[in-house]
Amino acid sequence: MQAIAIDDQRLIWRDHEDPGPLGANDVRIDVAWAGINRADLMQRGGNYPPPPGESEIPGLEVSGTITETGRDVERFRHGDRVCALLAGGGYAEQVVVNQAQVLPIPQELGLREAAALPEVFATAWLNLYMEGAVQTGQRVLLHAAASGVGTAAIQLCRAFGNPCFVTAGSADKLEACYRLGADAGWNRHDGSFVDAVKDWGGADMILDPVGGDYIAQDLAVLNADGRLVLIGLMGGLEAQVNLGRMLMKRQRLIGSTLRSRSAKAKGAILDALYAHVWPRLSRGEIKPLIAGTWPVQEAETAMQHLSDNANIGKILLSVSGKG
Incomplete structure (x- = not known):
């Protein structure tokens, strides 16, 4: 696959090993969109390394389509359109993540809007x-x-x-x-x-x-x-x-930080979102506010927009170009 690498604070889109193999409770997602967060700026600057064992690729939230599931995964199946909360790895063509950190896309929302939700x-x-x-x-x-x-x-x-x-x-x-x-x-x-x-x-x-x-x-x-x-x-x-x-x-x-919490702890937060917030998203009572989108190959430009405090809402990277 291809993914963003941080090289002397530069963001470079290049070949990278595929994530995996899957654990029993993991899913593999083909990434459509990834969200940019200030934690990514900090990681780029060398001030916020990923938790031990997590991907060095930046990116804490994605949307996309499930292409593979672990043997104990019951909540999702191949082809499901989902969004996911990550500890890293989102600026890439694929991610592998525990099913507890994944949610179905709210009704009436597309992959683009869904990437602006998890983090x-x-x-x-x-x-x-x-x-x-x-x-x-x-x-x-x-x-x-x-x-x-x-x-x-x-x-x-x-x-x-x-x-x-x-x-x-x-x-x-x-x-x-x-x-x-x-x-x-x-x-x-x-x-x-x-x-x-x-x-x-x-x-x-x-x-x-x-x-x-x-x-x-x-x-x-x-x-x-x-x-x-x-x-x-x-x-x-x-x-x-x-x-x-x-x-x-x-x-x-x-x-309070979110990134370093366990999959179980993140799952509890996402379960609460699914119960209390997802219905309101489906009804249009709450909406993700998207400030702008850039191709993932232009991640540096997109991140500079965030660094300049020029955004009102969320900045997204298009990875596959799918809606």
Whole structure:
């Protein structure tokens, strides 16, 4: 097969060994589309290696068609059109993955749209409703809200009764967030969001992919018994924290990653998505927001678009060109 290799931070489409052989619970997928995530940028830069034993090929989510199944696979068969959550290997013509990390494509969606689902909706669901334990009516603050994860999280908040305040980097991005269902927002270039969020009523839960000096600001607007879930470090590795405020307001700071979790843990997240989110996708109540698509051979250009923060929604790579 052919796949993307990282060579001195360059992305090169070239010959690669086929993945496999299949384990008893694995499926082989011919990849149609692959999603780009910030984790791929970090891996390219040498800062986020794949978990031990996982593929060195970047790519954490794909859509495609099953071509082979392991002996204990019961959920899928040859020819099924699916999407999958990976620990790596997605920028390739084939992937092999545990069946627990695979879902059928929601009705009314094609392979292109389905590639925009696994990583961002799994991340949003995990951190809002599992780690963040958000209950109906609780208020949510979402940073980098025009990203793939952000646009998924806004729609989940709208669907499950959680008012959300968003931060983003331009008026256009904020307008896109409002169209998806955000209740209020703040342009990060206008300075600190603290006063605006306090005036809005504070947040019961915060989803933060930034870290750095955002943490102190987050805790300043987090309500009593609130949860701050940190999922990224775009703003830096270090932060100053007012421990007295955390103590008195019973605030919780939770670090969360998805990639390194076991197949069983990822399967539990995808099962929840299938039960609670897939029906809404099929009915058109929730939709993947796609910012742009590029041929996989132009992965460098596509990744630069993400690095430049030029996207509103998900960036995809076409591997086979199938819909």
